[in-house]
Amino acid sequence: xxxxxxxxxxxxxxxxxxxxxxxxxxxxxxxxxxxxxxxGLRYExxxxxxxxxxxxxxxxxxxxxxxxxxxxxxxxFTVKIPDFTASFAVDExxxxxxxxxxxxxxxxxxxPTYPVCREDCPGIEKKEEKAPDSRWDALDDLKKG
Numbered sequence: 001x002x003x004x005x006x007x008x009x010x011x012x013x014x015x016x017x018x019x020x021x022x023x024x025x026x027x028x029x030x031x032x033x034x035x036x037x038x039x040g041l042r043y044e045x046x047x048x049x050x051x052x053x054x055x056x057x058x059x060x061x062x063x064x065x066x067x068x069x070x071x072x073x074x075x076x077f078t079v080k081i082p083d084f085t086a087s088f089a090v091d092e093x094x095x096x097x098x099x100x101x102x103x104x105x106x107x108x109x110x111x112p113t114y115p116v117c118r119e120d121c122p123g124i125e126k127k128e129e130k131a132p133d134s135r136w137d138a139l140d141d142l143k144k145g
Contacts, residue, residue, distance in 0.1 A: 001040050003027060005099040007047050007054065009090060017047040019058075027104050034067040035115070041103060045084070054088040054097050062107045069114035070123040079110050 001024040011017055022040035045058035061080045068075055084106060088097045 003100075005043070005103065006096045007056070007099060008096045009049060009054070009094055012047055012049045012054070016049075018045070019047060020044045023100065023103065027100055028108070035111070036065045037062055038065060039063045041107060043084075043103060045099075049090070052089060052091060054090050056084070056086045056088070056099060056102075058084055060084045060103055060107065064111070064115075066115040068117040068121060070116050070121045072124065073117055075115075075117040077115065079107050081106055081110060 003024045025037040041062045043060045048055045059082045086102045
């Protein structure tokens with residue numbers, strides 16, 4: 001898997017350039033016990049060079065393992081962005097445009113703040129409240145007296 005995605009302007013023809021592949025999970029650069037990316041960031045992108053602009057459009061997706069914010073159970077989910085769009089200013093001195101940061105940020109901004117395993121997750125089961133232990137009543141009486 002790649003760790004960086006660069007578009008070299010010399011490779012972009014008048015018809016554009018099609019890119020597809022997978023970026024390594026290390027692009028996120030974070031270690032979190034409750035949220036972990038896996039299987040790499042998958043992308044299918046079209047690149048066009050229009051005047052002084054490089055236009056990138058396509059779809060990206062990333063799988064994550066998370067702990068449900070309601071019940072605490074682990075579950076997997078996929079962030080899918082079917083309409084990724086980014087624009088980069090370029091000139092005759094521009095050799096390449098680095099896309100990794102833009103792809104990573106788009107995925108991170110789409111992550112749910114409080115991931116849940118399913119919309120109707122009831123959360124942690126409430127346990128029945130037990131009656132107080134009557135053996136402590138004598139001590140409670142001493143405290144009052």
